[in-house]
Amino acid sequence: MATVLERVTKVVVDRLGVDESEVKVEASFREDLGADSLDVVELVMELEDEFDMEISDEDAEKIATVGDAISYIETKVS
Amino acid sequence: MGKLDGKTAIVTGASRGIGRAIALQIASEGANVVVNFSGSEQKASEVVKEIQNLGSQAIAVQANISDNNSVQELMNATMEQFGAIDILVNNAGITRDNLLMRMKEDEWDDVINTNLKGVFLCTKAVTRQMMKQRAGRIINISSIVGVMGNAGQANYVAAKAGVIGLTKTTARELASRNILVNAIAPGFITTEMTDTLPEDVKSSMLNQIPLAKLGNPEDVAKAVVFLASDDASYMTGQTLHIDGGMYM
Numbered sequence: 531m532a533t534v535l536e537r538v539t540k541v542v543v544d545r546l547g548v549d550e551s552e553v554k555v556e557a558s559f560r561e562d563l564g565a566d567s568l569d570v571v572e573l574v575m576e577l578e579d580e581f582d583m584e585i586s587d588e589d590a591e592k593i594a595t596v597g598d599a600i601s602y603i604e605t606k607v608s
Numbered sequence: 609m610g611k612l613d614g615k616t617a618i619v620t621g622a623s624r625g626i627g628r629a630i631a632l633q634i635a636s637e638g639a640n641v642v643v644n645f646s647g648s649e650q651k652a653s654e655v656v657k658e659i660q661n662l663g664s665q666a667i668a669v670q671a672n673i674s675d676n677n678s679v680q681e682l683m684n685a686t687m688e689q690f691g692a693i694d695i696l697v698n699n700a701g702i703t704r705d706n707l708l709m710r711m712k713e714d715e716w717d718d719v720i721n722t723n724l725k726g727v728f729l730c731t732k733a734v735t736r737q738m739m740k741q742r743a744g745r746i747i748n749i750s751s752i753v754g755v756m757g758n759a760g761q762a763n764y765v766a767a768k769a770g771v772i773g774l775t776k777t778t779a780r781e782l783a784s785r786n787i788l789v790n791a792i793a794p795g796f797i798t799t800e801m802t803d804t805l806p807e808d809v810k811s812s813m814l815n816q817i818p819l820a821k822l823g824n825p826e827d828v829a830k831a832v833v834f835l836a837s838d839d840a841s842y843m844t845g846q847t848l849h850i851d852g853g854m855y856m
Binding site for chain 1: 736740781785
C-alpha cells in the first residue's frame with residue numbers, strides 16, 4: 531500500500547505536470563509548482579477522489595503546500 | 609448522424625415552453641437528455657416519451673434549482689444514469705411581474721433565486737464533472753429584456769442581465785479547461801405565456817420586431833444545438849440574440 535505522501539505526489543505530478551523531485555513537503559502549489567487558482571481547485575478534487583473523502587471549501591482554502599495536503603489527509607483518514 | 613450523438617445534456621425547466629423544445633431538439637441530434645422539472649411531472653414524462661420516440665434516451669428528474677441539495681441530487685441522478693455531463697442548458701425560469709413600487713420582497717427573491725442563483729448552482733455543480741472531462745458546454749437562457757429592460761419586470765430583468773454577466777465570467781474562468789459558456793437572449797417567443805396576451809398587446813409587440821412576427825420555441829432550440837455542437841467550438845462568453853431583430 532502506497533503511503534499518503536506517495537499517493538499525493540502522484541496526483542500532483544499527474545495534475546501539474548511537474549517532476550516528482552520537485553514535489554517536496556514544503557513546496558507551495560502556486561509559488562513553487564506553477565499551479566494557478568483553478569489548478570489548485572482541481573487538485574483538491576482529485577485528492578478527494580484519490581482518498582475517497584470530501585474536503586470542504588473552507589478546508590480546501592487552507593491547503594497551500596504539499597505538506598498541508600498530506601497532514602490534512604492524514605488527520606481525516608486515520 | 610446527429611450533431612450531438614452520444615452526448616448527455618441536462619435541460620432545466622424542460623417540461624414546458626422553450627425548455628421542452630430545447631430538450632426535443634437536442635435529443636433529435638442524438639443526445640441523451642435529463643429533463644428537469646419542478647412541478648409538472650406529467651408533462652415532463654410526456655417529454656421523456658417523445659424523446660424516446662426519437663430514438664434517444666431520457667429521464668425526468670424533479671429538482672428545485674434554487675436549492676443546492678436538490679441540484680446535487682439532479683447531478684447524481686444524471687451521473688448514475690449516463691455517467692457524464694457534456695451539456696448544461698440553464699433554462700428554468702419564473703416570473704412574478706409587478707411595478708417596482710409595488711414589488712414585494714418575496715417576489716424579488718423568488719425570481720432572483722430561481723432565475724439567477726439557480727444558474728449559479730447548476731453551473732457550479734456541473735463544472736466539477738466537466739473539468740474532469742476537459743470538455744463541456746453551458747448554455748444559459750437569458751432574455752432580450754435583460755439587455756433592454758422592461759417595465760414591470762425589475763426582478764426578472766435583473767436576473768436575466770445577471771445571467772449574461774455570469775455567462776461571461778464563467779466563460780473566462782473555464783476556457784482553459786475547454787468548457788465553453790454562452791447565452792441566448794430570446795425575444796418574444798410563442799409559448800403558453802404569450803398565448804394569453806391580449807391582441808392589442810401582441811400587435812404593439814409586433815411593431816417593434818423588424819421580422820414582424822413572434823419566434824417559435826424551435827428557433828431558440830436550434831441556436832442551443834448550434835452552441836452545444838462542434839460548430840461553435842471557437843466561441844465563448846457570447847450572447848446570441850434570437851429576437852427577429854428586435855434588439856440590435
